[in-house]
Amino acid sequence: MRYTALALQTVCEAVNQDKTPEASHARMKGAIARVTGQIMASKNFLKGFNGYDLKLVVLPEYWMTGFPMGETRESWQAKAAIPMDGAFPDALAKMAQTAGVYLCSNHYETDPNFPELYFQSNVIYGPTGETLLRYRRMISLYSPSPYDVWEKYLDIYGADAVFPVVETEIGALATIASEEILYPEIARMSAFKGAEILLHPTSEVGSPGLTPKHIAKKARAIENIAYVVSANSAGITGTPVPAASTDGMSIVLDWYGRTLAEAGTGETMNANAVLDLTALRETRRKTGMTNTLSRLPLAAFAPAYAGNEMAPANRTPDGKMVQRADALAQQQAVIDRLVSAGVLK
DSSP, rough: OEEEEEEOBEEEOOOOGOSSHHHHHHHHHHHHHHHHHHHOOOOOOHHHHSOEEEEEEOTTTTTTTOSSSOOOOOOHHHHHOOSSSSSSHHHHHHHHHTTTTTEEEEEEOTTTTTTOOOEEEEEEEEESSSSEEEOOOOOOSSSSOOOGGGGHHHHHHHHHGTOOOOOEEEEEEEOOGGGGGHHHHHHHHHHTOOOEEEEEEEBBBBBSOOOHHHHHHHHHHHTOOOOEEOOOOOOSSSSSGGGGGGGOOEEEEEETEEEEEEOOOOSSSSSSEEEEEHHHHHTTTOSSOTGGGGGGHHHHHHHHHHOOOOOOOOOOTTTOOOOHHHHHHHHHHHHHHHHHHOOOO
8 A cells, every 4th residue: 555644844833922822722723724724735736746645644743832931831731732622623633534634733732630731642633533543742851741640640541542553544653752752662662562654743953964853763763664754843933932943854764764755944745755555564574684673582671671760650640730940850860869870970
């Protein structure tokens, strides 16, 4: 099976400039309408260009809102986080349905089980408008994550929901959020569940040279014998930060880490490529040194993982927002402990 995948590089109009939730929500609705138009235009053009149907679209990290800059956690929750059900998620599902694509959106999201928190979520919507997958970013220094309320999160959702993979007609899809591309365990957990295509919404510093995240994208593709579709912002407007600081480098990689398509700067659909699911599956079934998944000696790694603790779970077991200063103090405590143990010199 072959089809086109698109890492849509689009501008983020940040809601930091908005004074009220009503104003920010209006801006977010405008972003949905604008990006829907971009997806439809891209779909029509690409079908005429390469002859294949556009079936998969990945949007950049927090494409509707930008990220908090000085807002309190409570203010950001009210201004930028959307509920799991309601008008906003319905509108996102409608985007996928209108275009007839699998759509991966990264956005801030509230959860009635944790009313004082918000999570950064990757959500995959199907071409018939259904919600297929919800992944909550696991590693975040300042924003809440499931790991902060780990025991309660597992009690409510179960371990299988932590690193979800969804089987679809276009392959087994999983997601990675932003800087989590730097952590091989995130992608590996999905690969263990059969993920074939890793969707990576990001909003990162662009550079004409290799960046740590760009290197990591290639590594994750090679390690897991998987496609990587990574969408970066085409700039973030409406904040004091120079808008083009985050721009370019949206990319589609094959399972050897080879670049199939990469975007320059600005709003563009140029990070698109035809994915060959049959070829990927044939490669994964072949013997040889390059079949990295089949050669993993997991029993050799297990004692070290089980016997060490880096970032502790349940950072905020009471389900309240962790403050920035507290987050840094907790990180410093981990560093101090690792120094005492001789792990860090």
